[in-house]
Amino acid sequence: MQAPDALRAQLEEYLLALELSPYLHGQAESVRYAVSGGKRVRGVLCLATAEAAGARVADALPAAAALEFVHAFSLVHDDLPGLDDDAERRGRPSVWAEFGEGVAVLAGDALLAEAFRLALVYESPAVARELAQATLGMIGGQYLDISGSDVDLAELHRLKTGRLFAAAVGLGLRVAGVPESEQVAWRVFSEELGLLFQVVDDVLDGDGYAVTLGAAEARAFAAEVAERSRARLAAIDADTAVLDDLVDGLAVRTA
Amino acid sequence: MQAPDALRAQLEEYLLALELSPYLHGQAESVRYAVSGGKRVRGVLCLATAEAAGARVADALPAAAALEFVHAFSLVHDDLPGLDDDAERRGRPSVWAEFGEGVAVLAGDALLAEAFRLALVYESPAVARELAQATLGMIGGQYLDISGSDVDLAELHRLKTGRLFAAAVGLGLRVAGVPESEQVAWRVFSEELGLLFQVVDDVLDGDGYAVTLGAAEARAFAAEVAERSRARLAAIDADTAVLDDLVDGLAVRTA
Numbered sequence: 001m002q003a004p005d006a007l008r009a010q011l012e013e014y015l016l017a018l019e020l021s022p023y024l025h026g027q028a029e030s031v032r033y034a035v036s037g038g039k040r041v042r043g044v045l046c047l048a049t050a051e052a053a054g055a056r057v058a059d060a061l062p063a064a065a066a067l068e069f070v071h072a073f074s075l076v077h078d079d080l081p082g083l084d085d086d087a088e089r090r091g092r093p094s095v096w097a098e099f100g101e102g103v104a105v106l107a108g109d110a111l112l113a114e115a116f117r118l119a120l121v122y123e124s125p126a127v128a129r130e131l132a133q134a135t136l137g138m139i140g141g142q143y144l145d146i147s148g149s150d151v152d153l154a155e156l157h158r159l160k161t162g163r164l165f166a167a168a169v170g171l172g173l174r175v176a177g178v179p180e181s182e183q184v185a186w187r188v189f190s191e192e193l194g195l196l197f198q199v200v201d202d203v204l205d206g207d208g209y210a211v212t213l214g215a216a217e218a219r220a221f222a223a224e225v226a227e228r229s230r231a232r233l234a235a236i237d238a239d240t241a242v243l244d245d246l247v248d249g250l251a252v253r254t255a
Numbered sequence: 256m257q258a259p260d261a262l263r264a265q266l267e268e269y270l271l272a273l274e275l276s277p278y279l280h281g282q283a284e285s286v287r288y289a290v291s292g293g294k295r296v297r298g299v300l301c302l303a304t305a306e307a308a309g310a311r312v313a314d315a316l317p318a319a320a321a322l323e324f325v326h327a328f329s330l331v332h333d334d335l336p337g338l339d340d341d342a343e344r345r346g347r348p349s350v351w352a353e354f355g356e357g358v359a360v361l362a363g364d365a366l367l368a369e370a371f372r373l374a375l376v377y378e379s380p381a382v383a384r385e386l387a388q389a390t391l392g393m394i395g396g397q398y399l400d401i402s403g404s405d406v407d408l409a410e411l412h413r414l415k416t417g418r419l420f421a422a423a424v425g426l427g428l429r430v431a432g433v434p435e436s437e438q439v440a441w442r443v444f445s446e447e448l449g450l451l452f453q454v455v456d457d458v459l460d461g462d463g464y465a466v467t468l469g470a471a472e473a474r475a476f477a478a479e480v481a482e483r484s485r486a487r488l489a490a491i492d493a494d495t496a497v498l499d500d501l502v503d504g505l506a507v508r509t510a
Contacts, residue, residue: 021388021391021395023392023394023396023414023418024391024394024395025398027398077361080360081337082335082336082351082355082356082357082359083356083360083361096337101336102335102338103398103402105332105335105360105363106338106394106397106398106401109328109363109364109367109394110391110395112364113387113390113391113394114391116371116383116386116387117384117387117388117391120383120384123380124380125378128380128383129375132372133372135368136276136279136365136372139282139364139365140276140279140280140282141278143279143281143358143361146357147358159278163278
């Protein structure tokens with residue numbers, strides 16, 4: 001089993017060497033810009049799940065890259081002036097601020113299409129099917145986020161953040177060929193992990209759960225969800241030590 | 256063999272009855288708005304190809320719908336203020352003019368993700384793979400279109416319009432299970448048909464080929480490409496009478 005840092009390094013190398021569609025012409029520059037600099041939480045989770053479930057890490061790289069592309073797509077479009085209007089991302093200009101709004105819209109589109117191209121390298125359509133469902137969930141979550149009042153916040157987070165975390169685990173299982181009937185314990189874990197990520201995010205940003213629960217309560221809730229995540233892992237019949245490390249990392253992260 | 260109008264009616268019925276992802280919540284309204292009112296040229300071409308190549312029309316409906324969703328996605332995003340800034344489409348407000356920019360960005364995203372969900376109902380990933388490549392081509396063409404000067408116009412059109420026309424034929428062939436080795440004649444036809452659509456479009460809009468060739472020359476060129484399209488069809492070992500009707504319809508269309 002490889003440690004998270006080793007998995008991250010392999011994914012980074014794979015993403016750097018990845019050939020984009022030649023059809024994209026100059027559009028490729030903004031796509032590469034959008035993909036660079038991420039923490040790769042979802043991709044690494046996919047790789048660690050795949051290896052724990054019996055797959056070779058190399059076989060899960062296209063799925064992990066597809067998840068990172070979908071994540072990047074969502075950030076590029078969320079940052080647009082018509083949505084969150086963020087001119088900065090990861091300490092540098094966001095894609096629209098760097099390349100203009102038109103190119104940024106197309107960059108997000110290209111990221112999503114490339115994500116499906118990656119998810120479709122597998123012989124079975126199962127990986128791409130799960131990615132499509134997760135993407136629709138994310139989009140629905142973002143819709144709830146911008147449509148404002150009277151929104152169920154738990155549902156918003158389950159969709160906007162949770163679907164892609166669930167898909168990270170789900171794609172790893174599919175690459176490993178785990179039968180549907182044996183996926184339940186893993187999937188329950190993925191729901192807790194998505195929630196953990198969201199609560200810690202809110203604590204760090206001072207919004208969401210940090211507002212509704214208060215900062216101290218939100219921190220305690222994060223610790224509780226981390227504990228539940230570990231308990232879910234313990235119930236899985238596989239060596240989940242690396243996934244335990246990921247839980248620890250997400251629980252104590254400061255950025 | 257069913258006539259184009261009968262194919263169009265079936266596709267329209269299928270699109271109306273289609274269930275979107277429940278995850279989309281209120282976002283579904285803008286998605287339905289964006290899909291309604293099209294001429295279904297690409298979808299009908301897919302259905303006619305599939306039937307001519309030996310498939311049942313019903314089996315090709317998800318692929319045809321996926322093409323219409325990708326086409327609608329491209330229109331919704333192209334119309335955005337940051338791209339072509341069109342407030343009107345099909346004689347009514349464009350999606351951003353009706354629902355706002357943020358919802359329009361998400362509507363295009365949802366259309367693309369739903370298109371892949373539809374293309375992934377097939378057991379083989381071949382349909383979705385070809386759709387991903389075609390989508391990347393369209394996006395590259397749109398990039399060339401907005402990036403302005405010094406662009407190869409023929410390449411721009413081959414990508415922006417041509418890739419989805421080629422995919423309409425290609426998806427029909429894949430649904431029918433035509434082996435790669437027997438697809439060449441069909442694919443040569445699809446390239447001519449995409450060009451025909453573009454030239455007639457330019458004649459009707461008074462731009463593109465109507466400017467570079469002059470209106471009369473462009474009309475003559477359209478007639479020549481229509482003739483070439485018919486010759487390509489004649490070389491295919493199948494009953495292509497309905498596809499001949501589609502060529503005739505595209506050659507003389509006035510809207």
